[in-house]
Amino acid sequence: MLKTRIIPCLDVKEGRxxxxxxxxxxxxxxxxxxxxxxxxxxxxxxxxxxxxxxxHENRGTMYDLATRTAEQCFMPLTIGGGVRTPEDVRALxxxxxxxxxxxxxxxxxxxxxxxxxxRFGSQCIVVAIDAxxxxxxxxEIFTHGGRKPTGIDAVEFARTVVAxxxxxxxxxxxxxxGTRAGFNLPLTRAISDAVHVPVIASGGxxxxxxxxxxxxxxxxxxxxxxxxxxxxxxxxxEAKEHMAAAGIPVxxx
Amino acid sequence: xxxxxxxxYESGNLHSAEKAFQRMAAETGAxxxxxxxxxxxxARADRIVLPxxxxxxxxxxxxxxxxxxxxxxxxxxxxxGRPFMGICIGMQMMASVGREYRDTPGFDWIAGxxxxxxxxxxxxxxxHMGWNDLIVTGSHPVLEGIETxxxxxxVHSYQVVVRDPAxxxxxxxxxxxxxxxxxxxxxxxTQFHPEKSQHAGLRMIANFLTWAP
Numbered sequence: 001m002l003k004t005r006i007i008p009c010l011d012v013k014e015g016r017x018x019x020x021x022x023x024x025x026x027x028x029x030x031x032x033x034x035x036x037x038x039x040x041x042x043x044x045x046x047x048x049x050x051x052x053x054x055x056h057e058n059r060g061t062m063y064d065l066a067t068r069t070a071e072q073c074f075m076p077l078t079i080g081g082g083v084r085t086p087e088d089v090r091a092l093x094x095x096x097x098x099x100x101x102x103x104x105x106x107x108x109x110x111x112x113x114x115x116x117x118x119r120f121g122s123q124c125i126v127v128a129i130d131a132x133x134x135x136x137x138x139x140e141i142f143t144h145g146g147r148k149p150t151g152i153d154a155v156e157f158a159r160t161v162v163a164x165x166x167x168x169x170x171x172x173x174x175x176x177x178g179t180r181a182g183f184n185l186p187l188t189r190a191i192s193d194a195v196h197v198p199v200i201a202s203g204g205x206x207x208x209x210x211x212x213x214x215x216x217x218x219x220x221x222x223x224x225x226x227x228x229x230x231x232x233x234x235x236x237x238e239a240k241e242h243m244a245a246a247g248i249p250v251x252x253x
Numbered sequence: 254x255x256x257x258x259x260x261x262y263e264s265g266n267l268h269s270a271e272k273a274f275q276r277m278a279a280e281t282g283a284x285x286x287x288x289x290x291x292x293x294x295x296a297r298a299d300r301i302v303l304p305x306x307x308x309x310x311x312x313x314x315x316x317x318x319x320x321x322x323x324x325x326x327x328x329x330x331x332x333x334g335r336p337f338m339g340i341c342i343g344m345q346m347m348a349s350v351g352r353e354y355r356d357t358p359g360f361d362w363i364a365g366x367x368x369x370x371x372x373x374x375x376x377x378x379x380x381h382m383g384w385n386d387l388i389v390t391g392s393h394p395v396l397e398g399i400e401t402x403x404x405x406x407x408v409h410s411y412q413v414v415v416r417d418p419a420x421x422x423x424x425x426x427x428x429x430x431x432x433x434x435x436x437x438x439x440x441x442x443t444q445f446h447p448e449k450s451q452h453a454g455l456r457m458i459a460n461f462l463t464w465a466p
Contacts (some may be wrong), residue, residue, distance in 0.1 A: 002377075003384045003404070040451070045384055070269045074276075076406055076449050077269075093306075096268040098408075098449060106315055123380055123408040167380050167408075198378045218401030221378055251384045251404050 003251040005045035005216050005222035006239055007200060008229045010035055012081075013053045015061035023232035033068045036077075039229075042236040045251060046076040048101075048170075048224060052145075054082020059246050063095040070096025080128055080170070086116045093120060101126040101170055104143040107150055107157070110164050117165025122197075127161040128170040129154055131187055146174040154187070155194050162195040169195060170224065173203040180206025180227075188218030200224050208234060208242040215248050255284030257462060258298035260343075262290055262316045262327065270304045270340065271355045273448035283462035292325035293450055300446045300462065305342030309351035309367060309411065312342045313417055327360065330331060330440060338395070338461050341409060344435065344442030348413045363435050363442070365415035372428020380410045381427050385445075387434070387453070391422035395460045396434070399423075403453040405433065405445035412444060431446070439466050 012032050013017040021035040024042075029032050035049050047069075051062050062079065069077055079092050080101030091101045106113050106127050117125045130146055131139040131154035139154035158169055171191050173184035183201045192199040198221035201214035205225040214220045228234050240250040257278065259271055267288055274286040289296065295301060303326065305312045317391050329335040339347050351357040351367040359367070370379050384404045389396060406423065413432045415421045422441075423434040435442045441461070447454035 001386065002381065002407075003386075005383050067268065071272045071276075072452055072456060074269075074273050074448060076408075076446075094268060096272070098269065098446075119311070122410065123382070124306060168382065196378055197380065198382050207302075222383065232446070253402070253404065 001249050003249050007046045007224040009048040009226045011052045021230045029123045036069045036073050040073040048078045051081030066095035066097045099124045101128045103128040114164040122165045122167035126168045127166040130172045132174040158191045168198050170200045176204025182210040183214045185217045190220035212246040255299045257286045257300040259302045261288045261290045264305045264312045270448045275286040277459040292321035295325040302338045304340045309353040310357045313357050334439045339442035347442045367437050374428040380449035382408045385425040386422045389423045393436045394464050406449040407445045
């Protein structure tokens, strides 16, 4: 049976983990590769690196990071942040990423998703959707870290990018991100029901029950969290055992 | 010294495959692992790994676009019996025909076709993406130590359906049976990514690198 994935996400700025990872005694808590190795050993199902300050000048740092991670972690790695063209996708895949995530570039031009999926396959093309509630049951895409409204309906946009070839949706609720109040479940459910590809729920996890709800109520195929793992509130193992106890299939061995 | 060539035809994530094979080669003393798209390197290889990601026709076209490469692989595997491991689309190309987008002939080493995954539960998403447990039904030297219940990382929308059930060595449950491993003689193919599958994957890679049929 396919297992529900738990994905820790590391925000990376100029090659360093923002805020650091404090759940184990790392030699260098700010080194993403150290953190990746620790999560690999802890039983995370995938890893996600998000370059939050992606500029043309510091792309090299991210390629180097992908390479060093692939040398030491034998698990799937998704990289996002500042990805604009199929050439960016190719460079990240060659460096060692397994999946590459589009965000603003896909909003500006969904055809970049189609061009990338045709060349590299849907399986490695993720589209990150940042959505905010604008009225009950209505969600809008925001870009630029949630600052810029686009007027685009999130559910419609999800359908569009999947039709263009996106193999997975990374859905972040901008209302919930950083609040620890739990996923936006109606949003997660609406997107999950609208597309046939896996949806990763993100934004707002504060407790292990939130992870369970993302799957049982939100219909997510995977759950992504950052601070509850980085700060050592819960281990990956505790999260998985909690989900298993709620009847969700997880990978424990 | 033994030489393993990971075939580079500009498809897929070669780096992680290269690193996983190199790491296990170092651990098992299995010689050198290189990435190459040169037919002469394939011709002198003791073992061949064919990875691949993306659409079947694009992968096949990319392979054929490298002059002499496919011929060198077929010669090494079919005439000289060099151990071969296909991964993902590299495994799918071992079959007779791929049905993705249009019919594309494969190597036809394992009789069968590559068809879309259609889970019997419509709520199950495609691609089949993530960790699934293997149900091992056949035996092969590369599968030593691999048991039913071991997890492997899958990401695919198509699967190989073999004509001879004996050539399917393992499957996974996903709204029906999804082929996970095929093989015969000196060939093996995995639909999942052993280089991304932690313990079970690294074990299979080590088995492959030390296999001397």
